[in-house]
Amino acid sequence: MKIKDIYPLTPLQEGIFFHWHVSKNVYFEQSSYEVSGELKVELLHKAFDFIVSRHDALRTCFNNTIGNDILQVVVESIPSGFTYQDESANEIFSLENFKKADKKRGFNLYKGSQIRLTVLKLGENTFEFIWSHHHIILDGWSIGILINEFFYVYRCLLENKPFTLSPPPSYSEYIKWLMKLDKENMASYWEQYLSGFNAHTGLPHFNPENQNSEKTEGEIFHKISEKNKKALTALCQKNGITENIFMQTVWAIVLAKYNNTDDVVFGSVVSGRSSEIDRIEEMLGLFINTIPVRIKFDSKKAIKDILIENQKAYINGISNHYIQLAEIQSKSNLTHQLFDTIMVYENYPIQENLINELDNSSQDALKIMAVKTYEQSNYDFVIMVLPGNDTVIRFVYNAQKYDHDFIAEIKNLFERIYSKILKNPDSLFFEIKEVLDPVEKKDSEIKLQGYRIQLSEIENALQQYKKIKSAIVLVDDKDNQGKLFAFYTSHEKLTEKQVRAYLVKKMPSYMIPSKLIGVEEFPILSNGKINKEALITLAQETTKNSAYSLPRNELEAKILSIWKIILQKEVIGIQDNFFEIGGNSISLMKMVALINKELNINLKVLNAYQFTNIETLTSHIKEDIEHGLEKVDEKNTKSVDIVNQTMSILKNKQTIS
Structure with a gap:
């Protein structure tokens, strides 16, 4: 080719x-x-x-x-x-x-x-x-x-x-x-935009997935009534706001309610098609991008004024929509995923345009009778707004993590909020929030590194592992570090690698404990309760000096040198978490590519994502090499001819380095 x-x-x-x-x-x-x-x-x-x-x-x-x-x-x-x-x-x-x-x-x-x-x-x-x-x-x-x-x-x-x-x-x-855009200037914009945001604002009711089960999609539809549609159009026209900004603000109120906060961040998909580029509307390709939307509420401000502010903020940020989300993430105070819900405003009516095209054709042409679409994103909850004469809202969710009744509750809350705003846009924010049903907080909920975490959910996930008998998850606040430790008893001996690999499939990385420790039995106090202090002491002893542990063998030293190159850091310990010391999804792929090149192996990105420190990653690589599982075979699926041509062209192409 x-x-x-x-x-x-x-x-x-x-x-x-x-x-x-x-x-x-x-x-x-x-x-x-x-x-x-x-x-x-x-x-x-x-x-x-x-x-x-x-x-x-x-x-x-x-x-x-x-x-x-x-x-x-x-x-x-x-x-x-x-x-x-x-x-x-x-x-x-x-x-x-x-x-x-x-x-x-x-x-x-x-x-x-x-x-x-x-x-x-x-x-x-x-x-x-x-x-x-x-x-x-x-x-x-x-x-x-x-x-x-x-x-x-x-x-x-x-x-x-x-x-x-x-x-x-x-x-x-x-x-x-x-490539000509000022990425540093955009990064500075997002750093300022996210300054002071310290708490992840996602949805509660996380249900651990069934092990080895594929992600299954659930969906609930909601159609805006004709009366509300007219009111929405009038409100937007009168105040110079878009329907997209209105829907974003409604969703922000939902998240504010569930997270008991007035400062919310979620994801939004933007078009990415700049009017600076000639005929951009005719191009085929991927132009969209996912960016964070931050909405801060003032309890004494009218919702109408908040909507206008949000519209202005969106317009002011348009020139900064062309940067990788991982780069934006690195500018925030949160060390893990910045958001786990996104809103998509679909302003491309494919089905209507297609039917019109065919209706204008000859009698011998084809007729579209029905259209069905399937798409699977990386996010477990997506709100898709389909505007038109009848605005339809799709609540698309991962059925392995959220049950139907909970999403129905979300949909009903969303409807109640926008209906109240449309009825009286001069309502103050606290008046809107006040009438909503209180959201129950679970006893085991903690806040760690900006994320709200249910310890019971981690424990339940561990106990679903057939080889584990019982589990308890504790928080160690020593030195204000806030680390999660999990302890478990099992039917047979398990390695930390086995348990960690299991949890990676079940929950986001910020919920996975720093240490997973197997014990023969839990220490018990005289009153019959588990001695939690003894368990935390045990965890501290197993992790002492882990802040900067030196490599213990040649392979760990080699991986460490690669991490230093990729992360541009000189001081890295073998138990440091890749994502907590500046890594992101893009640098992870670069790290894997360099490891494969230097070691002549075929490490998978998924494995590097599962084993996020040098100690566990090296252990995985060593074990798989010994079992012959890291042979370089995937590269054979890539055309050698394509690679050779690419290298030749790059030598003469100055725009790419």
């Missing part, structure tokens, strides 16, 4: 690339269209291949084996991702099973195209179009362009008419524009 272009990743692409290494099924997107009409398979095939040849984003793969940066590589041509199957006579064929298998197949970001189209014939003039792609190459706006162009080209082929499409603007122009 011949390379056409090479350029770096956008901020969100870097994050998605990391999460793909951790879990191959996240950010897989699938749209299924039920279609009726006469179909010319060969023309559909030609239309698909033409669209792929037209847009660079559809011929892109990724490379992280050259230098310290991840690159996206555009090839001149690529094998067709079009498939046609006639299942009309297959009585046992299951469309749902086919779509599940397609999801499981996923994509290999290292090679080939990251998009495919399968056309299934299910009956006489009845078809299913299944579009699958990886989110790393396309955002929602781009999907709208892609689908409309595809059916336009098909219609032209069907009617034997010439295409009147202009040459598409190049995604590389957007990348060049991004």
Whole structure:
């Protein structure tokens, strides 16, 4: 394959690339269209291949084996991702099973195209179009362009008419524009923006996942009534605010209530399409980014005034939307994930535009009967606002972590808040918050490094491990460090590595205890209760001098030297947590790439994410090398020819280093 272009990743692409290494099924997107009409398979095939040849984003793969940066590589041509199957006579064929298998197949970001189209014939003039792609190459706006162009080209082929499409603007122009931005200035903006924010504001009711179970998606819909829709439109127009800002403010009030705070941060997806770039609205690619939204409430201010302030804050921050979330995170006081809920305001009505396009076509063209979409993000809770004549709100959640009744409670609270605001936008914030039902605080809740944590949830997760009999989690506040220690009794001897690997699958990293200690039995006081002080003393003894423990062997020393290069730090102990000393998802990938290069192994990003200090990471590497599990095999899935061409081009390309 011949390379056409090479350029770096956008901020969100870097994050998605990391999460793909951790879990191959996240950010897989699938749209299924039920279609009726006469179909010319060969023309559909030609239309698909033409669209792929037209847009660079559809011929892109990724490379992280050259230098310290991840690159996206555009090839001149690529094998067709079009498939046609006639299942009309297959009585046992299951469309749902086919779509599940397609999801499981996923994509290999290292090679080939990251998009495919399968056309299934299910009956006489009845078809299913299944579009699958990886989110790393396309955002929602781009999907709208892609689908409309595809059916336009098909219609032209069907009617034997010439295409009147202009040459598409190049995604590389957007990348060049991004590279010229002042990242340091943006980082300073976010540091100031998040200054003083010290407490994570997420949702409670975390339920540990079932071990080895896949993430399953739950969803609750809410439609805004016609009366409220009119009131919302009037409020926004009168005060110069957008519907997006209104919805963000409502969600912030929900989080303020659940976290008993007036200072809230959550995530928001922004378009990333700057008007400074010519024909940006016609480009295909991933432009969106996820940024934090911080809303601080003044109890004595009217909600209307808070809405106006939030709108101004959004406008003032637009020029700083083009930075990696990991970089923003590093500027905050929180050492782990800044937020775990996001809001998406979808202003790209794909289905409506597509139906209009087909309705304007000839009688021989296809008709869309129904559209179903599937997407899986890395977040466990997403609010998706779909504006239009009927604004619909989707509450999408990870059913392994939140139960349906709780999300229904969230939906009802959201509705009550916006209804009250629309009824009287001059209401003060404390008046809105006061009428809401109080949120019960659990006895075992603590606040650690800015995060609210239920100790009982960690204990329950440990006790779900079949080999563990009982568990207790304690907090050590010595020297104001605030560390979590977990103690357990088990049916058989377990290593800390085994237990940690289990917990990593069950909960966010900030909930995982610093030490996991197995004991034969818990020490008991004379009153029959567990001697917690004795357990904490035991934990302190096992971790003494861990603040700066020197490497004990050659492998630990080698890993330490790599960490120093990646993190640009000279003082690192073998028990220091990678993320707590300045690491993030992007630097983690760079660290893994350098380890693999220096040690000639195939360490997975997921394993580095699980074992976050040098001591446990080295132990994992050593154990897997001894068992022959770290052989360099994944690199064979990457085209050697592509790598060689990339190296050659980079020597002559000054814009990328």
